[in-house]
């Protein structure tokens with residue numbers, strides 16, 4: 001076959017699984033830092049990967065409220081694992097970023113502003129919910145009146161290989177939020193894993209370019225059918241669901257409901273949910289002053305509406321109680337976010353449920369609030 | 375443009391995250407116990423030439439090593455070359471600011487936020503109701519009214535402080551009176567020399583007759599005072615659309631990005647700090663929201 005042919009945008013091709021290594025090679029040759037799911041120290045992380053075999057083949061994650069287990073079952077699929085605590089957020093919106101440094105020279109502060117830099121990432125295995133989360137953060141960081149330079153630099157270079165989700169976990173409810181299991185957003189390539197082959201849907205010129213010259217075949221009706229059936233099954237296997245038909249009103253019209261206090265009794269205000277959430281964007285700024293007082297490093301760090309200091313203000317704390325902080329979090333995700341950015345701030349990824357030490361479940365809390373109001 | 379070595383000229387202002395420009399403390403006015411006004415002048419003449427602000431807007435004032443605090447601009451908008459910040463020393467940053475001397479340099483970002491509706495208020499009576507450190511963000515509005523006195527109807531300043539010693543700008547009251555602003559002052563607790571009124575700010579609404587449909591109310595101060603001022607205004611049938619409130623929250627960016635200042639759907643730093651009351655109504659009475 002001619003080595004320079006490449007598939008049309010919008011078409012779906014199929015490749016033998018081992019060919020994926022050539023695709024990774026190609027990304028690397030083009031200067032991408034390739035990151036994907038990887039088992040490290042007995043847990044699942046997003047880390048640099050070199051080859052197909054670095055992916056968590058044979059693993060599944062068992063996820064329930066307040067519990068996460070990575071289990072080896074020996075299956076033969078590379079993209080079956082539902083993500084752990086980490087998300088792509090850590091690459092686009094790093095938890096620590098140096099904003100500028102100041103040095104006192106002859107009594108005046110001299111400012112050194114490092115130009116924001118980031119590798120050209122190739123994200124391998126971005127699920128529908130995760131792609132939706134990236135697009136939600138785009139709305140927050142790439143506004144027409146203000147563009148976040150740190151986020152932009154990483155985001156505009158990122159190559160996204162999305163993956164359709166065939167085996168959702170117990171805490172997943174992306175089908176309710178309209179973000180999965182089928183990838184709905186724009187990706188450069190979208191992969192579907194079948195037993196023998198990978199299907200790749202071409203979403204952009206970049207994606208097309210990466211496939212150019214690789215041995216692919218156009219996907220047959222048979223394999224496309226198998227993929228569709230798999231996705232339909234996945235929708236039915238979704239561990240959880242959330243009725244969004246009366247949101248955001250249900251929440252915004254019941255901000256004084258006693259149920260918030262009941263959640264506050266259980267929530268530890270530990271902020272886990274916000275740290276693992278792929279859409280949470282709140283941040284704080286810190287100064288680290290040298291001992292002699294002549295140099296300071298200004299950094300941006302992740303913050304959380306659950307941190308007591310988040311809402312301190314002369315005259316007291318705006319949200320001194322835990323229930324008021326939980327209400328802020330949830331009413332933002334499922335209520336005011338929609339007013340601010342036109343979408344919910346929740347994709348149904350389930351991380352906040354899995355990683356809550358108190359096993360608080362956003363889907364259950366919404367349902368309970370609704371029940372108590374009726 | 376010959377920028378100073380220690381200033382940074384951004385390629386695109388809309389991408390400037392937290393880098394301040396520098397300003398020198400030209401003067402410090404002691405206003406009351408624990409409150410002073412810092413008069414700042416930008417060290418870069420180009421920054422100074424470009425700088426303007428509207429009454430009610432604020433700056434983020436930065437002290438290297440300590441951090442930033444949101445501070446309202448309290449000076450005359452007609453003269454933005456000397457920018458006044460009346461600061462109460464309450465915490466980390468503001469206490470460090472209290473140790474500054476004339477000639478010292480601070481970082482500034484701004485101006486940020488919405489502002490008092492000076493244009494829409496023309497032709498109306500104006501009631502400015504504020505308490506304590508709520509007066510500084512309204513002083514630019516007072517100056518603007520004085521600069522354009524004929525454009526406004528009757529103007530009342532209803533102002534309260536804890537004690538007579540806590541009153542801000544008392545030496546200016548006479549000048550404001552002369553400019554046709556009725557100044558009504560009250561304190562929570564009198565001292566032996568106090569001849570004036572004792573009580574809370576909302577009580578001052580009982581001391582004059584207002585033409586409610588034609589009045590605009592501007593208010594800033596402790597949240598409890600704001601609540602009662604709004605109540606007194608609405609009770610006299612000032613439409614909610616003619617009541618403006620300035621709010622405070624923890625702020626880290628001033629650009630609608632860090633999330634800290636949210637109140638319901640609003641980012642107070644960019645959708646506020648000045649709100650028309652009808653926009654706040656659904657959230658205003660929700661406790662700890």
Ligand SMILES: Cc1cc2nc3c(=O)[nH]c(=O)nc-3n(C[C@H](O)[C@H](O)[C@H](O)COP(=O)(O)OP(=O)(O)OC[C@H]3O[C@@H](n4cnc5c(N)ncnc54)[C@H](O)[C@@H]3O)c2cc1C
Pocket residue numbers: 309312313314315316432442443444445446447459460461462463464465466467468469507510511621622623624625647
């Ligand atoms: C739009 C706007 C305009 C403003 N205008 C003015 C103005 O004109 N003048 C003015 O003086 N102020 C103004 N403020 C208020 C000012 O920004 C705050 O007072 C700011 O918090 C001061 O910063 P700081 O670092 O000195 O105080 P912080 O150190 O942030 O402390 C603020 C308060 O929180 C308390 N606190 C902090 N951390 C904790 C903790 N961990 N536990 C318990 N309590 C804690 C402190 O004791 C203090 O009472 C304005 C605020 C806004 C939002």
Ligand code: SF4
Pocket residue numbers: 273276277278279280333345346347348349350351352353362
């Ligand atoms: S709120 Fe929970 S389920 Fe929704 S996106 Fe965030 S972590 Fe995922």
Ligand code: SF4
Pocket residue numbers: 266267268269270271272273274306352355356357358359360
């Ligand atoms: S909801 Fe759970 S994870 Fe979130 S702050 Fe409360 S205890 Fe922590």
Ligand code: FES
Pocket residue numbers: 624625626627628629630631632633634635636641642643644
């Ligand atoms: S201060 Fe950061 S969003 Fe308003």
